[in-house]
Amino acid sequence: MELSKFREEFFRKYGNRTDDPVIFFCPGRLNLIGEHTDYNKGFVLPCALNFGTYLLVRKRNDDRLLLNTMNFDFSDSQSTGSIKKNESGQWVNYPLGVISEYLDRGIKPGGMEMLFYGDIPNGAGLSSSASIEMVTAYAVNELFKAGLSIPEMVKLSQHAENTFVGMNCGIMDQFAVGMGEKGKAIFLNCGTLNYDVIPVELRNYQIVISNTNKRRGLTGSKYNERRGECEKAVKYLRSKIHIDHLSQLSINDLHLLDELIPDETVRKRARHVITENNRVLQAVNVLHKGDLINFGKLMNESHDSLRNDYEVTGKELDAIVYEAREIDGTLGSRMTGAGFGGCSVSIVARSRINSFIEKLGKAYTSATGLKAEFYLPTIEDGVRQI
Numbered sequence: 266m267e268l269s270k271f272r273e274e275f276f277r278k279y280g281n282r283t284d285d286p287v288i289f290f291c292p293g294r295l296n297l298i299g300e301h302t303d304y305n306k307g308f309v310l311p312c313a314l315n316f317g318t319y320l321l322v323r324k325r326n327d328d329r330l331l332l333n334t335m336n337f338d339f340s341d342s343q344s345t346g347s348i349k350k351n352e353s354g355q356w357v358n359y360p361l362g363v364i365s366e367y368l369d370r371g372i373k374p375g376g377m378e379m380l381f382y383g384d385i386p387n388g389a390g391l392s393s394s395a396s397i398e399m400v401t402a403y404a405v406n407e408l409f410k411a412g413l414s415i416p417e418m419v420k421l422s423q424h425a426e427n428t429f430v431g432m433n434c435g436i437m438d439q440f441a442v443g444m445g446e447k448g449k450a451i452f453l454n455c456g457t458l459n460y461d462v463i464p465v466e467l468r469n470y471q472i473v474i475s476n477t478n479k480r481r482g483l484t485g486s487k488y489n490e491r492r493g494e495c496e497k498a499v500k501y502l503r504s505k506i507h508i509d510h511l512s513q514l515s516i517n518d519l520h521l522l523d524e525l526i527p528d529e530t531v532r533k534r535a536r537h538v539i540t541e542n543n544r545v546l547q548a549v550n551v552l553h554k555g556d557l558i559n560f561g562k563l564m565n566e567s568h569d570s571l572r573n574d575y576e577v578t579g580k581e582l583d584a585i586v587y588e589a590r591e592i593d594g595t596l597g598s599r600m601t602g603a604g605f606g607g608c609s610v611s612i613v614a615r616s617r618i619n620s621f622i623e624k625l626g627k628a629y630t631s632a633t634g635l636k637a638e639f640y641l642p643t644i645e646d647g648v649r650q651i
Contacts, residue, residue, distance in 0.1 A: 268288065268319075268651070271288075271319060271321060271335075271380070271382055272286070272288075272321065274335060274380065275321045275323075275378075275380045278333055278378075278380060279323070279331070279378045279380075284323060285323075286321040286322055286323040286378070286380075287321070287322055287323070287404070287407070287408065287650065288319065288320065288321050288322075288650070288651045289319070289320045289322070289400050289403055289404045289407070289648070289649070289650050289651065290317060290318070290319050290320075290400065290648070290649055290650075290651050291317050291318050291320075291396045291397075291399045291400035291403065291442050291443075291647070291648040291649075292313040292314045292315065292316065292317035292396060292442050292445060292645055292646075292647060292648070293313075293314045293316055293317045293318075293385040293391040293392050293393060293396050293442065294311045294312065294313055294314060294391065294392040294395065294396075294437075294438055294441035294442050294445070295311060295312055295314055295391060295472070295474065295601055295610060295642065296309060296310065296311040296437065296441070296601050296602065296610075297310045297311065297312060297450055297465075297548070297564075297601075297610065298310050298541075298544055298545055298548045298563060298564060298567050298599070299311075299437075299541060299542070299544070299545040299548075299567075300541060300567060300571055300575075300577075300599075300600070300601070300602075300603075300604070301491060301537065301538065301541070301571070301575055301577065301603070301604075302455065302512065302538055302541050302542055302545070303434075303435030303436060303437035303453075303455040304433070304434065304435035304455075304492055304495075305435075305455075305495050305510055305511045305512050305538045306454075306455050306456030306509075306510040306512045307454075307455055307456070307510075307511070307512035307538060307541070307542040307545070308452070308453070308454060308455070308512070308542050308545035308546060309437045309441075309451075309452075309453050309455060309545065310450050310451070310452055310453075310463070310545050310548055310549065311437055311438075311440075311441035311445075311450065311451055311453070312441065312445060312449065312450040312451065312465065312644040313441055313442055313445025313446075313644065313645055313646060313647045314391065314642045314643070314644070314645060315642055315643045315644075315645045316384045316385055316640075316642070317383065317384070317385055317396045317400075317442065318381060318382070318383040318385065318393065318396040318397050318400045319381070319382045319383070319400075319651075320379060320380070320381050320400045320401065320404055321379070321380045322377050322378065322379045322380075322404050322408065323377065323378045324375055324376070324377055324408055325375060325376030325377060325378060326375075326376070327375075327376045328344050328345040328346055328375060328376045329342060329343075329344060329345075329376040330342065330343045330344070330345060330348075330361075330364065330376060330377055330379070331376075331377070331378045331379065332357050332360060332361075332379050332381075333379065333380050333381070334356060334380070334381040334382065334383075335380070335381070335382040336356075336381070336382065336383055336387070337355075337356055339355045339356065339357065340357075341355070341357040341361075343361065345364065345368065345373065345374060345375065345376065348361050348364060348365045348368065349361075350362075350429060350430075356381075356397070358429060358430050359394050359397040359398050359401070359425070359426070359430060360379065360381070360397060360398070360401040361429065362398070362425030362426065362428070362429030362430050363398050363401040363402050363405070363421065363422055363425045364401065364405060365425065365429055366402075366421045366422075366424060366425045366429075367402075367405055367409075367411065367421070370421075372409065372411045374405050374408070374409045374411075375409065377405075377408070379401075379404075381397065381400075383396065383397070386476055386608075386638065386640075390601060390602025390603060390604075390606070390607025390608050391474070391601075391602065391607075391608060392438040392441070392442060392602075394426060394430070394432070394434075394438070395422065395426070395434075395438035395439045395441075395442050396442050398422035398425055398426060398439060399418060399419070399422050399439055399442050399443050399647075399648045400648060401422075402418040402421055402422050402648075403415075403418060403443075403648045403649075403650075406418060407650060415443045415444060415647070415648070416440075416443075416444070416458065418439075418443060418648075419436065419439040419440050419443045419444070420436070420439075422439040422443075423435075423436045423439045426439075432488075433488070433489050433492055434488075435455055436455055436458070437453065437455060440453055440455075440458070440460070441453075441647075442647055442648060443647050443648050444460070444647050445644070445645065445646055445647035446462050446646060446647070447644060447645050447646050448464060448465060448466075448644050449462040449463060449464055449465060449644065450462070450463045450465050450552070450644070451463075452545070452549050455512075456510065456512060461549075463549055463552050463553065464552070464553075465552060465644055466552075466555050467557070467612070468555075468557075469614060469615055469616070470557055470596065470612050470613060470614055470615060471612075471613055471614075471615050471618055471641055472610060472611075472612060472641070472642055472644075473610070473611045473612075473613045473618065473621065473622070473639060473640070473641060474601075474608050474609070474610055474639065474640040474641075474642060475585050475589065475608060475609045475610075475611065475625065475629075475637050475638075475639055476607070476608050476637060476638040476639070476640070477581040477582055477584075477585050477606055477607065477608065477609070477629075477633075477635065477637060478635050478636060478637060478638060479579070479581040479582075479605075479606035479607070479633075479635060480606055487577070487605065488603050488605075491534060491575065491577065494530065494531050494534040495511055495534055495535065495538060497528070497531050498511060498522075498526055498531045498532070498534060498535035499511060501525050501526040501527070501528070501531065502514075502521060502522075502525050502526065502535075504525060505521075505524075505525055506521065506525075511535055511538040511539060512538065512539075512542055514535075514539050515539070515542075515543070516539060516540065516543040518539065519536065519539060519540075522535050522536055522539075533573075533574040533575070533576075534574065534575060536570075536574050537570045537571065537574035537575040540566075540570055540574075541567060541570060544563045544566060544567055544570075547559075547563055548560055548563050551563070557596055557612060558596060560596070560597065560612065561595075561596030561597025561598075561612050562597060563597070564596075564597030564598060564599040564610070564611075564612070565590065565597050565598065565599065567599045568586050568598065568599035568600055568609075571599070571600055571604060575604075577600075577603065577604030577605060578600055578604055578605075579604065579605055579606065580633065581606060581633050581635060582600045582604065582606065582607070582609060584628075584629055584632040584633050585598075585609050585625065585629050585637060586598045586599060586600060586609050588624075588625055588628040588629060588632065589609065589611045589621070589625050591628075592613075592617070592620070592621050592624050592625060593617060593620075594613050594614035594616065594617030594620070594621060595611055595612070595613050595614075595617075595621065596611075596612040596613070596614075597611065597612050598610070598611040598612075599611075618641070622639045625637065625639075626639070
């Protein structure tokens, strides 16, 4: 993103070149392993990326909120005194929800002129929504001296997405884009919010994100259905054991699923959560050792579980993942994000990147009729002022 062009667009929309706007940035996120465990209060291992959402913002002398983006035609104007959700599901609901959360906490931001620009592929599952939320939360916190910590902004942003937007997401995405560190993944316990940073030393390998270009609408997908199935599993298990969520069970408790859950579908969902938590724990251990080969194997196992037990992959993700595994130089490949489309993540030898992209692109188009896009990200810091 050329910041000079971004600033010029801000002045074109809002005028007044005397008062400079302030620029903030929040990355997107990539989850290396630990999928659909976050809302089950389990373990995840995401990292922040080098692309995300930029926000130019300038305070006004009234209570008007003016929201524009360079990504879509839709814009909005509201008063901080009566923030209303856009019922057609427009992008403005993410920043509006965050500002509404500040108001609910007795912190009243004044009017603002806001221009957003995102270079996260929309609908790719790399967390553009959390990026918009957290860049807004951080900007409001800085401009109006609200005094919130980043973990507090993480919780505020998640609550905004749950209640204002209506997406029943876990906390991983907001945490990853808020707390990310360069060159490191975040080993997060979503139940306690205890976390550690884990060096990701790729050496002769590269993370490759492959976008299926199969768009997914999270709120309209089966995401909320999966949450409900996990909650149903907990209810079955409570007939004999006291638990509040599935992540309180370890790999040694798998036998309880057969004993206490009569519904095969619900049993499979619970099995994924428990085994995926175990894979995250193993992944942390092998990364500490710099063992990328076994990390790749864990990625493969994760995708297989997401396909067979959690059933959130679909034709496109399966095609791009399983074709990737057949290409020389690939250590592992799995879907990342909520599924039902979006992206995969692979670990590929740097010397084979061009061959990987060429071969996988052809194989994927042959299998699905869609054209994939490929990104070579780096792991960077979280939300910040530029």
